[in-house]
Amino acid sequence: AELEVTHWWTSGGEAAAVAELAKAFDATGNKWVDGAIAGSGGTARPIMISRITGGDPMGATQFNHGRQAEELVEAGLMRDLSDVAERENWREIVKPSSLLDSCTIEGKIYCAPVNIHSWQWLWLSNAAFEQAGVPVPKNWDEFVAAAPALEKAGIIPLALGGQPWQAAGAFDVLMVAIAGKDVFEQVFAKKDAEVAAGPEIAKVFNAADDARRMAKGSNVQDWNQATNLVITGKAGGQIMGDWAQGEFQVAGKKAGVDYTCLPGLGVNEVISTGGDAFYFPVLDDEEKSKAQEVLASTLLNPETQVAFNLKKGSLPVRSDVDLAAANDCMRKGLDILAKGNVIQGTDQLLSPDSQKQKEDLFSEFFANPSMTPEDAQKRFADIIAAAD
Amino acid sequence: MDNIAKNSMAASIDAVGGRLEDGPRGAKPKRTLSRRNIIVYGTLIVVSLYYLLPLYVMIVTSLKGMPEIRVGNIFAPPLEVTFQPWVKAWAEACTGLNCDGLSRGFWNSVRITVPSVIISIAVASVNGYALANWRFKGADLFFTILIVSAFIPYQVMIYPIVIVLRELGVYGTLTGLVIVHTIFGMPILTLLFRNYFAGLPEELFKAARVDGAGFWTIYLKIMLPMSLPIFVVAMILQVTGIWNDFLFGVVFTRPEYYPMTVQLNNIVNSVQGVKEYNVNMAATILTGLVPLTVYFVSGRLFVRGIAAGAVKG
């Protein structure tokens, strides 16, 4: 049957990855009807939600997995995938298991995770550092130290797009790297406002202050435009999730040669396991409902996982697949994943509301040099205190 | 020849108090470069440049290749004219998996715009007519509500309207979208039509009533034929508004009905590495072409219609 799938994967690498999913699904004798909406989740999500609540749901839809679809599930609008999961043994194969936990509400599974996206990466342009005459840094501190040299060479040290989620994400990455996994969990999982106001986090804010200074002058909006600055050597580096790798690939750059990736900013090799998942609205159409099951299982199919994740630059959700084709950076990620150095992503831990407030805060912080780290931290602590 | 001679003769003989006429005669000489002309035309030309500059940049850019754009001067004319960006924008640009550019949404836009424009104008003109000529109790109250509603941000109304459409069972259909456009076009259009009809001589309406024409007969046979200008205004406002709408088109329909602007948004907002400015500009112009055409075709009537309708508050 034809199944309309909505998502917001429209950049070059993303689109190529989606094509793999579609190919695999079409191979099952069904048809993937693509419903891409550009402009990231911000544009797409209201459309998806209106359609589901409006009674004209699509066959399947992407969400960041975590809490974005919680209420739709509670309202009984989303389909329970427990049967498929049972049949296909998701509990066993999906690693880390926290991914499936995010899909689980009151014991039932409502989504099919397709990838693991980790935020904690620093992407560096080898060419830029060569031009500036400094060695490619091995960690955040070296990067900060190299900044003046880059600037002198007319290179923006740190590329940072204007979209609010990028600023907020960069801060989270800094937090894991500088304050460590435990503090991260204290703050975001336990919502401990005291820790959030404490000295550990103050350090993180100071680092963010550095980042802010280094990011001055990157007059771009979209994350991939920022990545493009790194690709073309106009910027030294970018803190961005592993999806940035897709752009490097599309541009024909080679990990280790043209660019360098530092997981956990090279300080603290921990990665978060957020990612994308597909949700399946309840449909009346018998045939389509069947197709939904097929799609769900196709998504977790090992071949699909490999093909998709290679293109997308993300990590597969199952550990039992062969990623021989994985490149340098992906391998680093897989290693960390294997070591179990993982944390949950903020999408999973915080409500979208708190996420948005956080984004507002960091978006302002990174754009407004007159906002002191102390003030920002105070507001940050307030947000954490109010989070649920 | 003869005539001229005679005239000048007459003029010189024709004297006041016997003395020859002198001093200024005929039209006051006007220099083309008078101060007034310099100010008036100078300002207009400078202002026109401000208005035309973006259009110029759009066109020029859309005719350049990406390498040329990367080199930099956005104002420079294209060294090598290429229509590839136009082709790409129209037929090749990708959104997710669909790589058929704007062409995909074009007919949808037409299918949405035509009925929406017709129905929203029909409904609003009847409203305006009823308000202006058949003032019933409470009509002013409803009208005031409508006017205030012109200020409500559309986003606020998305949820209530989703609920209403769902209850009506037209969510996701073209019908639903047409209803939405009709609803949101109603405040301003009703204001326009009401003022226009109120400006028509009331006696015409009375005469028709004495002649036995009822509500609809008067509307169709008397009022409509007299209201072309205001209908043109309404049409232009609606065509531009509905054609350029993105939010409703995407929120209240399903992908097979997505209008051209969804594609435009996708082209403009889905960035593949560097923004393909030339394609964006071509897409932009292509999308704007329909309202622009409508506008150029009926521009004169537009101003006349505004003069007739909108002006009396």
Place this chain on the structure above:
Amino acid sequence: MTGLTRGSVRPNQWLRNLNAKIASIPMILTAVVIFLGGTVWTVVYSFTNSKLLPRLNFVGLDQYERLWEAPRWIVSIQNLAIFGFLSLVFSLVIGFVLAALMDQKIRFENTFRTIMLYPFALSFIVTGLVWQWLLNPQYGIQSIVRSLGWESFSFDPLYDADIVIYGILIAALWQGTGLVMCLMLAGLRGIDEDIWKAARVDGIPMWKTYVLIIIPMMRGVIITTLVIIASGIVKVYDLVVAQTSGGPGIASEVPAKYVYDYMFLAQNLGQGFAASTMMLLTVAIIIVPWAYLEFGGGRKRG
């Protein structure tokens, strides 16, 4: 007199003008169900902590307290105030000046008018994109001026938090003044020719005639124009998204975007509704008394 005939009985008030009432049903439904109903619905839910879906968990004024504590809301309001005030003033002034120039019996009037009006036919996505580009320091006007030799020239309103709202204003004016000009022109054409003559005989200079005599006479047009501009200003959203997405930071945020973001991105409907309620309240405070004077109050038609 003779017995009761059909015409002697006062018919039911509800049945009088029946057709008109039937024809107005769409309008009444829209006004009452959609706009009024939607507004009431919005206000009611603004007192709840609805997240993704509307739910009736009342939390009193919590959402409002949070709203007014949010720096972004404050910035949005300030921006709207600045943007609103300036675009009202500038559209009216520029629109009027242009209309006055066009009214000088000039040649090529049609051409000029078309040039000024065409941006109105383009969507905000387009406007935003073009101007984002023209104002981009790397490609746009700044780089051109610099390449002409004025190295220190700096014009990057979209990337400077202090003036970003003015950058948006430039694009907004580009799109909107043409329409204002047309409205004003129509108004000018409606002014009694004799007034001009009287002023000329009195020896009143042109500009004084405009300022002291003509403008006060154009109250009707100006009000209609105000409604149209103001309703556009309050709703401004697309333009900001297309040009800056509210950036840099939160420097160009506007209320309509706050509403949208909190309703859909933050999935906090209650907060979004509270914000929209505040917007509606402001609008109502300004508009209702005016609308009542203008349309209600038993005034004669027209």
Place this chain on the structure above:
Amino acid sequence: MRASVSVRGLSLSFGAVTVLDKLNIDIDHGEFLVLLGSSGCGKSTLLNCIAGLLDVTDGQIFIHDRNVTWEEPKDRGIGMVFQSYALYPQMSVEKNLSFGLQVARVPQAEIDKRVARAAEILQIRPLLKRRPSELSGGQRQRVAIGRALVRDVDVFLFDEPLSNLDAKLRSELRVEIKRLHQSLKNTMIYVTHDQIEALTLADRIAVMKSGVIQQLADPMTIYNAPENLFVAGFIGSPSMNFFRGEVEAREGRSFVRVDGVAFDVTAYPARTPLQPGQKVVLGLRPEHIKVDEAGAGEVYEATVDIEEPMGADNLLWLTLAGQSMSVRIAGQRRYPPGSTVRLSLDMGVASIFDAVSENRL
């Protein structure tokens, strides 16, 4: 007696403003009634009520003894002609005439017949194919009358049909309307604020002021014996000259003393005897005053301020008893400003009003 149109206790308010208050009027079959009054007095409102174009607040309206208070305009058997012609601009003259009949689904043959007849009567046959915009004012108004004519109704309502025409056309069409009435013999109600129209056309005139009928009588009565000060001042151009004074009785004669001048009003046919000391207003029409001619009454001297030669006659503005007054003399006798004239006043055709109640004495 059965009236053609009867209005009983008619009241009409717009919101708080009461325009008509318990108005009664009966109009006979075939009568030409003119509603005369200054702007805003409610003439159009009354006519619109009769036509059914306004919903009355209270009262009843009968047309041919049928209570039509709540009937639709088209069912009342009336035709109406408006000041601004109100022709349908997009229709040809023929279509304008036939529109109402077509709406009423009258058979085409009948429509053609009636249109032809109306065109015949009004001499607009050559114009039938034209649009209203291609007609002159007078032609337009003729078409507008035609539109009422084809309806074959018994009651015609005219709302200032001639106000938009210039003086010359006005006097021509006036004659035509009069002729039309004489040949059709149906009831006509005609609103105007032009007293010449009222006087020349009406069988009876109803003079209105702020929604109240001040006097309802035939033109000569209205002209010669106005019921009150308002009617007296309203009718007649130039206006009646008024002198405010006090009644005096001397030697069996009555006088009105105004600013030192005593007017002998013994000849005045008062309804109630004039009381000495009563404050009164003496009214004299400009054409009832004889200049430098022997007349019936006493003779007064006055100075000419201004003269207005109007072709057929000459209007003199004089000062008498400290007041400005006008006198109309026939022919082309000229009196330069400053010259003195001798006036003889005929009190038999004067009017005297109580200064307080303003009613005729």
Place this chain on the structure above:
Amino acid sequence: MRASVSVRGLSLSFGAVTVLDKLNIDIDHGEFLVLLGSSGCGKSTLLNCIAGLLDVTDGQIFIHDRNVTWEEPKDRGIGMVFQSYALYPQMSVEKNLSFGLQVARVPQAEIDKRVARAAEILQIRPLLKRRPSELSGGQRQRVAIGRALVRDVDVFLFDEPLSNLDAKLRSELRVEIKRLHQSLKNTMIYVTHDQIEALTLADRIAVMKSGVIQQLADPMTIYNAPENLFVAGFIGSPSMNFFRGEVEAREGRSFVRVDGVAFDVTAYPARTPLQPGQKVVLGLRPEHIKVDEAGAGEVYEATVDIEEPMGADNLLWLTLAGQSMSVRIAGQRRYPPGSTVRLSLDMGVASIFDAVSENRL
């Protein structure tokens, strides 16, 4: 003799349309000149040229012997009053009067003096604080005149100042303008299409038709001896009665034979002798015809079609020589339609025009 306003060879075209063509006119100091003509004949255009509100195509304009052809309106020493009043709506009456002076930087004391004087003359002192929208039509027009008055100019231009007023007010203001002229004694040029205004106000009338002056003379000449058929028909209400016929000479007498009836025109003071066989138009004014009275001339019988009693006099529409004609009789003598009357015509005051050239014979 030096003229106050002289127009020499004035031409004006709007694009291809020539409205005025080589027009000449001289207006004396203190003269009241009325431009009379039907709508669209170019009266306003001429006035606007004199005021400097329109750029002339050719010709010259002198005001007080100063060539002002290229001067700005404000420098021409003129004041102008418009039909639509053209008051500045948002300013008080006082401001309306003083605004032009303030702009010209006249000292405040002087402004106050002039405004006070104008308000005095026009009796609008109590209105000074009001807005134009709070005034009646007549009051507005008075203010508009005041605005010209305060400019202290020698030439006043009026463009149909009274057309928007109702008949009553019109006759009142007419007198006031006349009075104003008598006291100010400045030059006034007054455009109107109302012949009563022209006849009563003018020292001289210029009758215009399609931009050409047909006759320029004092009112009595225009009325009694119209230069051509147009002027004859245009002046006088009701219009002059015209009979088209042929000249016959019999027994030393001249006749105009019209449809079987021969009018004896021997008494007519012809400028050039009437030629037998010549086609002519005989014009008779309604008030020069006596009804059932012994008159100077012959007696004819006619039937009454319609009568129009107008208060002071009675207008009869008769048929004579197969043609409709009107007769005005004084007083209130009534002739019901259908009755026969005997007319006596005085050919001494008739007009005869050549049927081809339409000029007076």
